[in-house]
Amino acid sequence: MARVDFAGVAFAVLALLTLGSAAIVAFARNVMHSAVALLGTLCGVAGLYVLLSADFLAAAQVLVYVGGTLILFLFAAMLTARIEHAETSNEPLATGRKAAAFVTILLAFALVTIALDTIWPLEEKTVALPSTAKLGHALLGAYVLPFELASLVLLMAMVGALVIARRAVKAGPTE
Amino acid sequence: MRVAVRLLALVVVLLASSCARDVGPQLIEVVDLAPHEVEAGDHVEVLGVSFPQGKHAKVTFRGQLHRPGEKPDTAEIAVDGDATSSTQIAIDFTEGIQQLFCGVAESSAHTTFEGDIEVSFPAATAGAPAVNATLHAVTLDVRPPTPRRALLDARKIEGERALAYVGIKAAKTSPPSGGIVVESVEPGSRADKAGIQTNDLLTSLDKLRLTSLADAIPSGKHLATFTLRRGTAPAELTREVPIDGYRASPPADLYGAAILVGIAAAVLLLFMAPTAGFLTWVERRVAGRMQSRIGPNRAGPQGMLIWVADGIKMLLKEDVIPKAGDSKLFRLAPYLVFTGVSAAFVVMPFGQYLIAADLDVGILYVLAVTSLVTIGLLSGGWASNSKYSLLNGIRSAAQIISYEVPGAIAVACIVMMTGSLRLQEIIHAQGGWPWEWFLFKNPVTFALFCLYFTTALAEGNRAPFDLPEAESELVTGYATEYSGTRYLFFFFAEWANVFVMCGIAAALFMGGWQVPGLSTGAQEAHFGLQMLGALVFLAKAWVLIFVVIWIRWTWPRVRVDQMMTLCWKWLVPMAFAAFALCAGWVVWSPGRTVQTAIGVAMFAVFCVGLARFAQRIRYNLRATHADVRLNPFL
Numbered sequence: 001m002a003r004v005d006f007a008g009v010a011f012a013v014l015a016l017l018t019l020g021s022a023a024i025v026a027f028a029r030n031v032m033h034s035a036v037a038l039l040g041t042l043c044g045v046a047g048l049y050v051l052l053s054a055d056f057l058a059a060a061q062v063l064v065y066v067g068g069t070l071i072l073f074l075f076a077a078m079l080t081a082r083i084e085h086a087e088t089s090n091e092p093l094a095t096g097r098k099a100a101a102f103v104t105i106l107l108a109f110a111l112v113t114i115a116l117d118t119i120w121p122l123e124e125k126t127v128a129l130p131s132t133a134k135l136g137h138a139l140l141g142a143y144v145l146p147f148e149l150a151s152l153v154l155l156m157a158m159v160g161a162l163v164i165a166r167r168a169v170k171a172g173p174t175e
Numbered sequence: 176m177r178v179a180v181r182l183l184a185l186v187v188v189l190l191a192s193s194c195a196r197d198v199g200p201q202l203i204e205v206v207d208l209a210p211h212e213v214e215a216g217d218h219v220e221v222l223g224v225s226f227p228q229g230k231h232a233k234v235t236f237r238g239q240l241h242r243p244g245e246k247p248d249t250a251e252i253a254v255d256g257d258a259t260s261s262t263q264i265a266i267d268f269t270e271g272i273q274q275l276f277c278g279v280a281e282s283s284a285h286t287t288f289e290g291d292i293e294v295s296f297p298a299a300t301a302g303a304p305a306v307n308a309t310l311h312a313v314t315l316d317v318r319p320p321t322p323r324r325a326l327l328d329a330r331k332i333e334g335e336r337a338l339a340y341v342g343i344k345a346a347k348t349s350p351p352s353g354g355i356v357v358e359s360v361e362p363g364s365r366a367d368k369a370g371i372q373t374n375d376l377l378t379s380l381d382k383l384r385l386t387s388l389a390d391a392i393p394s395g396k397h398l399a400t401f402t403l404r405r406g407t408a409p410a411e412l413t414r415e416v417p418i419d420g421y422r423a424s425p426p427a428d429l430y431g432a433a434i435l436v437g438i439a440a441a442v443l444l445l446f447m448a449p450t451a452g453f454l455t456w457v458e459r460r461v462a463g464r465m466q467s468r469i470g471p472n473r474a475g476p477q478g479m480l481i482w483v484a485d486g487i488k489m490l491l492k493e494d495v496i497p498k499a500g501d502s503k504l505f506r507l508a509p510y511l512v513f514t515g516v517s518a519a520f521v522v523m524p525f526g527q528y529l530i531a532a533d534l535d536v537g538i539l540y541v542l543a544v545t546s547l548v549t550i551g552l553l554s555g556g557w558a559s560n561s562k563y564s565l566l567n568g569i570r571s572a573a574q575i576i577s578y579e580v581p582g583a584i585a586v587a588c589i590v591m592m593t594g595s596l597r598l599q600e601i602i603h604a605q606g607g608w609p610w611e612w613f614l615f616k617n618p619v620t621f622a623l624f625c626l627y628f629t630t631a632l633a634e635g636n637r638a639p640f641d642l643p644e645a646e647s648e649l650v651t652g653y654a655t656e657y658s659g660t661r662y663l664f665f666f667f668a669e670w671a672n673v674f675v676m677c678g679i680a681a682a683l684f685m686g687g688w689q690v691p692g693l694s695t696g697a698q699e700a701h702f703g704l705q706m707l708g709a710l711v712f713l714a715k716a717w718v719l720i721f722v723v724i725w726i727r728w729t730w731p732r733v734r735v736d737q738m739m740t741l742c743w744k745w746l747v748p749m750a751f752a753a754f755a756l757c758a759g760w761v762v763w764s765p766g767r768t769v770q771t772a773i774g775v776a777m778f779a780v781f782c783v784g785l786a787r788f789a790q791r792i793r794y795n796l797r798a799t800h801a802d803v804r805l806n807p808f809l
Contacts, residue, residue, distance in 0.1 A: 036504060036554050039511075039547075059536040059543045067546025067579065074553045075572045078565065130326075130535035132596055137279055 011051055018044030031080075035073045042066050056132040203227075205294050205310040212384075214318035215273040219266040221294055223308065226258040230296050234266060236315070238290010240276065241383040243330065244392035245284070252276065256294075264294060270320070277319040284322075284330075285390050287383045288315040316384045327389055334391035341399065341416045342366040343377075345388060353386045354378045354404070369416040375403045378411060393418050436521075439531035443520040451670035452482030458670075458724045465728045492659035500560040500656065508555030509657070509664035515547030516668040519675045524598045526688045526709040527699055537598040538586055541679055542579075545634070548668065549575045552636075552643065552653050555665070559656035567652025570735065571643035575634050577742040582630030584750035585623045588757040589613060589683050592620075598679075602687035603695060610774030614684040615781065617773055619756045624684045626750055628719075631676040633738070636669065638727035642735060677719035681712060685719075688712040 021040025028034045042065045049058035139147045204224040213219055221234055234256050240248040252275045256266040266272075277283040295307035322330075338345050338355075342364020346356040355377045360367050371377075377385055379402045381394045393399040399418045402411045456471065456479055463470025471478035496502050519541050521531045534540050549572060556568025590596055592613070593604040605612050613620045633640040644652045654665050681687060688708035690698055698704045733741065765773070 030501070032501065032504060032554070032557055036507070036550070039550060055534065055536050056539070059539040062543035063539065063546065066550065067543060068576070071546070071549055071553065071572050071576055074550070074557070075569065075576075078553070078557055078569055078572075132535055133279075 007051060011048070014044050014047040014051065017041075018048070031077050032074070035070065035077055038070055038073065039066060042070065054131055056130075056135055203294065203296070203306055203308045205292065205308045208292060208310070208313050208315060211314060212316040212318070213268050215268060215270045215320065217268045219268050219315075221256065221264040221266065221292065222262060223264070223294065224262065226261050226264060226294075227296055227306075228258055228261050230258050232256045232258055232264045233295050233297070234264065235293045235295070236288055236290065236313075237293065238288060238313075239382070241287045241289065241381060241394065242278070242284045243380075243383060243390045243394070244333070245394050247382070247394065250275075250288075258296075273317060273320065276315075276317040283319040285319055285383070285386060286317045287379070288317065289313070289382055314384075318386075330389035330392065331387070334388040337392050337399075337418075338388070340365075341369075341418060343371065345377075345391070349385075349387060350376070353384060355385050355388065355391060357403075365416050365418070366414075369414045371401065371403065371414050371416070372405065375405050377401050377403050436532065439521070440517075443523075443531060444517060447517055447520055447671050447674075448667075450674050451667050452486065453479075454670045454673060454720065455482050455485070455666075457720070458727075461721070461724045462728045465725075486663065489659055489663040494659045494661065495656070497560055497656050501558040504554045504558035505656075506661075508551045508558060508653075509661045509668075511551030511554065512548050512668045513551075513664050515545055515549075515551060516671045516675060518544040518547070519679075520671075522598055523675070523678050524602060524682050524687055525712055526705050527599075527695070528705065529688075529709050530599065533597060533599050536596050538590065538601070538679070538683070539596050541675075542583060542586065545672075545675070546575075546579075548672070551668075555657070556653040559653070561656055563650050563655050564653050567643040571636065571653065574636075574640065574642060574738060577739065578630040578633035578640075578746075581626055581742065581746040581750035582634060584747075584754055585627040585630065586683065588620075588623050588754055591754075591757055592616075592761060598682050598687075602682055602689065605686040605689065607686060607689040607691035607693060609686075609691075610771065610778045612684060612686045612774075615774050615777035616770070617760060618777065619753050619760065620684070621777065621781075622749070623753050623757070624680070626746060626753065627683070628680060628722075629746065631680065632723065632726070633742070635672045635676050637673065637723060639730040639733050640738060641727075641732060642738060673720055673723055674716065677716045677723065678712070680719055681715035685715045687715075 018041050021037045021044060024037035025034045025041060028037060042061065046058040046061040049055075049061060203226055205221060206224065207222045209220050209222060210217070221232075226232070232255070234254050236250070236252040236254070238250070240250050242248070252272070254266055254272050256264040259265045274283070276288060277286045290313065291309050291311050292313050293307055293309045295305050298305050335345065342361035343357055343366045344359045344361070346358040349355050357371060357373055357375045357377060359373050360371055377391075379385055380391055381400050383390055383394070385391060395418070397417060397419050399416045401414045401416065403414060404411055459481070460470040460472075460478070462468075471481040474480045474484045496505055522534050522537045522540055524530045524533070552571045553568045556564040556566075556571070559565075589601060593601045595601060595604075609615055614624050615621065632638075636643050644654070654662055657665060688711055689695065690704065690708055690711055693704065698708055
């Protein structure tokens with residue numbers, strides 16, 4: 001039996017899905033299309049994580065970004081009052097095109113340079129094994145302080161959001 | 176062999192000790208370590224000279240830890256021992272020490288220690304120097320706790336692959352003394368060039384002692400160093416084999432996995448379709464009985480085939496796509512919903528081996544893929560370009576995001592109590608009898624079940640949380656503009672989702688496929704018992720499905736503000752409290768007897784409650800003289 005490099009094929013498909021959806025996100029004229037196409041990008045990246053045998057990260061990616069962030073995007077887009085026409089809602093800017101092109105090229109140059117110059121270390125271990133337990137031990141062992149700090153930052157952000165929202169509600173009736 | 180080593184050591188010790196007395200200052204000496212292969216529960220003895228008897232000793236292992244497929248780890252491990260005689264220090268090799276050598280839980284592996292051991296006795300009087308001695312070049316082979324079978328199999332496959340890469344075919348059985356027998360060497364292969372021959376006994380690889388194929392994973396990138404015995408020659412030979420180009424394989428063998436997943440998907444879809452269809456019939460019949468009607472009873476016996484007739488009807492209907500809507504998203508939405516629900520079937524544990532993929536992230540995967548359903552509902556609601564549909568989309572998003580919080584915490588509590596995300600392990604943590612289930616483990620887990628069940632109802636858009644559909648106010652919400660097959664897809668997914676949520680609840684809280692009175696081992700041994708386990712699982716799921724239907728036809732729909740109040744003001748704080756209590760329970764971790772007593776008491780209270788409930792209903796029926804026929808078949 002000819003040995004098919006299935007991992008290679010899977011990588012190609014996933015990369016294509018990720019980049020194709022990302023292109024739609026960037027170029028679609030409809031903000032809802034952009035948002036839904038982001039689903040493909042996020043799932044593609046999750047698939048790449050699976051190929052790298054980071055199974056927990058893949059599940060967390062889908063749970064957090066698809067189940068949380070993307071739904072919030074759609075939610076916000078649906079509540080946007082400025083969308084007047086369902087077909088085109090994302091008119092290209094007449095001004096600032098040159099500036100946008102400049103920034104894009106600069107960013108692309110920086111990313112490509114970094115990608116080519118970095119020596120990407122290969123994983124030392126030769127066995128692909130579940131990663132959840134190891135991640136758990138690392139997060140609650142060696143990295144417990146950064147982990148707890150991150151949760152503190154999230155808590156602060158949440159309280160902050162609450163305070164801002166409360167103020168807006170209170171100010172509402174007096175307007 | 177081991178006896179001989181000890182005798183030899185003893186002789187050396189005796190000779191040495193008789194000499195030592197003449198020397199004057201009492202210096203200790205370390206001679207050997209026995210045995211050289213240990214696992215948790217063993218006793219390790221450090222043999223030496225002039226140990227102060229009865230004194231407490233500190234033994235430090237300083238050197239390299241070799242594990243399969245990992246770079247050697249430098250370690251310094253200090254353990255406690257007691258000098259039982261002047262020639263022996265006994266060390267209890269506990270699980271804690273084993274962990275220091277082999278690593279923790281999932282990451283633990285067979286480890287060979289190579290390095291020095293230092294024995295030191297604290298000073299007898301204040302100010303005097305501590306007495307210590309060091310022995311160089313010691314090896315100690317430490318066996319890990321028995322790993323999970325899937326893990327062991329994965330390592331074995333990897334070891335076989337590594338050996339095949341250098342051109343070695345290993346014999347299936349290895350001799351009792353350890354090592355791997357070379358069955359054949361591929362001519363011209365790397366191993367052949369390095370001088371490994373057929374019938375050689377490979378004893379170690381990169382300094383790790385080989386006991387099975389699972390150990391045969393090289394830890395370096397360029398060179399694998401084998402030691403081997405040839406024939407009856409006593410000396411070990413060393414052979415270095417270049418392994419440039421050998422690298423980590425992607426998870427499992429993707430090619431085989433893809434075929435398996437394909438077959439599993441086909442089987443599951445074949446299972447999912449009749450389940451969802453049959454469920455519609457059950458729901459309509461139960462609803463009928465609850466409302467003193469008959470319900471569908473024409474197509475097939477008792478109307479059981481109504482879902483086939485419905486399906487055909489739907490397929491023949493005109494497919495309408497609103498002109499003013501967003502046709503692309505409109506078409507995409509049903510697929511997203513359907514994919515999200517059917518993907519959850521992948522980890523549904525029908526039986527010990529009746530599971531498409533026992534993912535290590537099992538329950539997290541379920542939570543993740545079901546979020547696709549929300550995206551589908553949202554985009555469907557938007558794409559219809561109708562205010563009813565849009566309203567539902569927003570309601571649905573708000574509802575699902577809110578209820579995900581307490582639901583995920585409830586699941587996290589169960590994960591905390593089992594220590595695994597894998598659904599099969601969560602089932603294994605429970606037992607067959609009801610009092611061994613998580614449902615009746617303690618009052619907190621019972622509350623967690625109610626919490627999970629409520630949030631599952633809300634996330635599945637089931638009554639009393641069916642606001643996104645709300646036939647009477649939003650004309651079935653997101654499905655308003657859909658017709659024919661696309662409409663069918665939405666509702667098909669909804670019915671299947673009811674099964675998914677009940678199946679997951681049965682696995683998480685009700686012991687899954689375990690048959691009462693049988694150990695999992697006994698159940699595994701017999702095919703018939705495995706099938707019985709699958710039936711037990713389905714029965715539990717269907718009981719829960721009946722409860723879902725029962726709730727739908729007896730409770731009124733809640734209002735939007737009530738829904739939000741219930742979630743954020745009641746369920747979320749309750750979930751956090753339950754999480755804290757669960758953590759307390761894990762810390763307390765009561766003994767088996769206490770645990771069983773609590774379980775039985777909980778179950779008894781539940782049974783009494785159930786009996787009281789039934790009594791009450793009988794009384795009410797008699798008191799109101801209602802004309803109710805309890806026979807379900809009409």
